[in-house]
Amino acid sequence: MSGTAVARTPAPPGTPGEVLRALIVEDSSSDVELMVRELGLGGFEVSYNVAQSEAEFRALVRANSYAIVLADFSLPQWRGLEALRVLAEEELDTPLILVSGTVGDLSAVECIKQGVSDYILKDRLARLPAAVRGALEEQRLRQERKCAQDDLAQKAHELARSNQELEQFAYVASHDLQEPLRMVAAYTELLAERYQGKLDAQADKYIHYAVDGARRMQTLIQDLLAFSRVGRQEMELSVVNFENVVDLAIANLQTAIVENKVVIKREALPSLAAVQSLMVQVFQNLISNAIKFRSSSTPCIEVKAEKSWGGWMFSVADNGIGMAPGYCEEIFVIFKRLHTQQEYTGNGIGLALCRKIIERQGGKIWVTSEPGKGSIFRFTLPGATTG
Amino acid sequence: MKILMVDDNPADIDLVNEGLRRCGAKVELCAIHDGIEAVELLRGLETASLVRLILLDVNLPKVNGQAVLRQIKNDPILRRVPVVMFSTSRAARDIRGSYESGANSYVVKPGGLKDFLSAVRSLSSYWLECAILPAGSEHG
Amino acid sequence: MNSEYDILLVEDSEEDRELATHVLRKEKLANQIFTARDGEEALDFVFCTGPFSERRCDQLPKLILLDLKLPKVDGIEVLRKIKSDPRTKVIPVVIMTSSREERDLVNGYHLGANSYIQKPVDFQQFREVVKQVGLYWLVTNQAPVSEEHAAASGA
Numbered sequence: 001m002s003g004t005a006v007a008r009t010p011a012p013p014g015t016p017g018e019v020l021r022a023l024i025v026e027d028s029s030s031d032v033e034l035m036v037r038e039l040g041l042g043g044f045e046v047s048y049n050v051a052q053s054e055a056e057f058r059a060l061v062r063a064n065s066y067a068i069v070l071a072d073f074s075l076p077q078w079r080g081l082e083a084l085r086v087l088a089e090e091e092l093d094t095p096l097i098l099v100s101g102t103v104g105d106l107s108a109v110e111c112i113k114q115g116v117s118d119y120i121l122k123d124r125l126a127r128l129p130a131a132v133r134g135a136l137e138e139q140r141l142r143q144e145r146k147c148a149q150d151d152l153a154q155k156a157h158e159l160a161r162s163n164q165e166l167e168q169f170a171y172v173a174s175h176d177l178q179e180p181l182r183m184v185a186a187y188t189e190l191l192a193e194r195y196q197g198k199l200d201a202q203a204d205k206y207i208h209y210a211v212d213g214a215r216r217m218q219t220l221i222q223d224l225l226a227f228s229r230v231g232r233q234e235m236e237l238s239v240v241n242f243e244n245v246v247d248l249a250i251a252n253l254q255t256a257i258v259e260n261k262v263v264i265k266r267e268a269l270p271s272l273a274a275v276q277s278l279m280v281q282v283f284q285n286l287i288s289n290a291i292k293f294r295s296s297s298t299p300c301i302e303v304k305a306e307k308s309w310g311g312w313m314f315s316v317a318d319n320g321i322g323m324a325p326g327y328c329e330e331i332f333v334i335f336k337r338l339h340t341q342q343e344y345t346g347n348g349i350g351l352a353l354c355r356k357i358i359e360r361q362g363g364k365i366w367v368t369s370e371p372g373k374g375s376i377f378r379f380t381l382p383g384a385t386t387g
Numbered sequence: 388m389k390i391l392m393v394d395d396n397p398a399d400i401d402l403v404n405e406g407l408r409r410c411g412a413k414v415e416l417c418a419i420h421d422g423i424e425a426v427e428l429l430r431g432l433e434t435a436s437l438v439r440l441i442l443l444d445v446n447l448p449k450v451n452g453q454a455v456l457r458q459i460k461n462d463p464i465l466r467r468v469p470v471v472m473f474s475t476s477r478a479a480r481d482i483r484g485s486y487e488s489g490a491n492s493y494v495v496k497p498g499g500l501k502d503f504l505s506a507v508r509s510l511s512s513y514w515l516e517c518a519i520l521p522a523g524s525e526h527g
Numbered sequence: 528m529n530s531e532y533d534i535l536l537v538e539d540s541e542e543d544r545e546l547a548t549h550v551l552r553k554e555k556l557a558n559q560i561f562t563a564r565d566g567e568e569a570l571d572f573v574f575c576t577g578p579f580s581e582r583r584c585d586q587l588p589k590l591i592l593l594d595l596k597l598p599k600v601d602g603i604e605v606l607r608k609i610k611s612d613p614r615t616k617v618i619p620v621v622i623m624t625s626s627r628e629e630r631d632l633v634n635g636y637h638l639g640a641n642s643y644i645q646k647p648v649d650f651q652q653f654r655e656v657v658k659q660v661g662l663y664w665l666v667t668n669q670a671p672v673s674e675e676h677a678a679a680s681g682a
Binding site for chain 3 (some may be wrong): 466469477479482483486487489491492493494495506507510513514516517518519520
């Protein structure tokens with residue numbers, strides 16, 4: 001009934017032998033011999049077992065490791081196609097080739113759809129070696145791909161963990177670092193209020209340095225955190241009305257605008273996909289810079305937009321002090337400043353932040369300027385307009 | 388009228404006191420560093436009826452702010468007192484979590500002195516003068 | 528057009544609605560104010576149903592100013608619905624009403640109203656109260672928004 005014959009056919013002279021471990025589901029021993037012989041002719045050295053029922057099949061696949069399963073479609077006790085199910089249950093990736101006289105009511109295509117690697121008619125056995133090679137190659141590629149996917153999944157997992165650590169650090173930095181700093185800032189200011197002018201000039205100076213230092217450090221930490229956040233966070237784009245954005249930025253700078261009698265002209269601006277809060281920050285930075293680096297004439301700032309580069313190009317132009325063209329690229333580098341703290345305050349993060357925000361939304365930002373002739377900051381954003 | 392401030396940072400308590408003094412609020416600031424003690428204090432009936440506002444920090448030792456918040460809001464009598472989370476944390480989870488646990492309001496402690504004192508003024512003028520509380524509390 | 532609404536004002540008196548809106552805009556406390564005339568409109572707006580099914584419901588208003596006596600669906604019911612849905616329960620709700628009735632007060636707090644304000648009869652006082660409410664809830668208070676919003680809306 002069951003055959004567990006193990007035979008070795010000698011490799012034909014001149015053909016390099018490949019040891020093929022095969023599990024053959026077949027009740028006719030002569031058909032088994034034919035298959036093995038054909039494989040031998042095709043250059044395989046075959047070591048095989050035979051199974052005729054599901055129980056035998058299952059026992060054999062559990063006990064041994066096979067490179068290929070060759071199955072007849074219909075046996076007295078079983079259907080060859082069922083072997084696919086057993087392989088799946090045993091979580092084996094072994095390719096199965098149907099070798100049959102007939103397929104009964106299923107077409108070859110249907111068999112392949114069910115997971116059979118190939119289908120050979122018994123009167124065309126000469127095709128068997130090629131079919132086996134094909135099936136083994138397919139399996140090899142499948143496994144390579146799975147390896148690559150597992151690798152990718154693992155890297156994604158590591159990245160997520162790394163991001164989480166970074167976020168934790170940012171939170172800690174944000175809270176724990178700022179806490180003692182807040183105390184220093186508040187109480188040096190209180191000291192200043194209480195004792196300014198009541199001790200000597202030297203004391204006034206010391207207190208002033210302390211207050212100033214604490215404030216600058218607070219701004220620095222906040223800006224650094226904003227900068228790191230932009231680098232890490234998902235860009236959740238939504239349709240943003242840029243007229244609102246600029247108006248919001250202007251509202252946030254109200255005090256400075258009124259104090260310096262700044263004139264801001266805003267033309268019609270489009271609505272585009274962007275992250276609203278970040279765009280408010282960009283305009284706030286650019287306008288605030290324009291005010292800070294004003295010349296002796298009344299500060300005048302123009303905000304425009306035009307269709308360009310497959311999206312839109314915004315510009316913020318001022319009549320301030322300008323800068324030498326040679327610096328136009330450098331100023332976007334983080335911490336890079338062109339002036340001392342005494343000349344102009346600032347920590348050199350503002351423009352680096354703008355650049356990061358714009359680039360993460362798929363745009364570019366640059367400036368053209370000349371000393372004494374003001375500056376024009378331009379940036380692009382991709383995307384079709386709506387509304 | 389009392390304001391109960393639950394915060395383990397004495398410097399912040401002093402700042403709030405200074406802020407209340409400067410805006411002339413006629414209110415006494417009671418400060419407690421420990422969340423559990425705060426709830427016990429509130430459960431002493433006479434005190435509770437005079438407390439018009441609770442300023443609660445999120446990060447407290449032993450029992451954290453949100454847990455204290457929940458205890459207050461689950462108590463049928465204490466839940467009437469407005470609880471404002473007063474914290475340096477801007478973390479979305481702290482903010483949202485506090486509202487979910489029943490906080491009436493959430494105010495981020497400003498970093499600068501001027502803004503801090505301004506926030507204290509805003510807190511006292513809104514909750515002590517503008518808002519109404521359920522029966523049992525003084526008004527105005 | 529998807530702009531974030533700062534405030535939802537639910538008030539059936541047209542006069543009060545207009546006055547409140549005017550004060551909030553004039554004091555630059557809020558840009559986007561949505562006014563609902565009755566409880567049904569308010570709920571449809573908040574939950575993006577009915578005439579508001581096109582609205583993006585991931586953007587919550589920073590504040591809801593809610594009058595108690597409303598046609599169609601009354602204020603307490605509106606409050607109950609808002610405070611029992613996990614998506615919307617975190618929105619600060621300030622109840623503004625002329626009714627001094629105790630029951631309303633206690634109910635308001637039991638259902639989780641964040642604050643309770645009495646609308647003054649006097650025109651000037653009403654303006655002042657609206658300004659105070661706006662200043663506190665839109666400037667001092669931190670509404671539950673995402674972190675990036677919190678950071679950007681700055682000083």
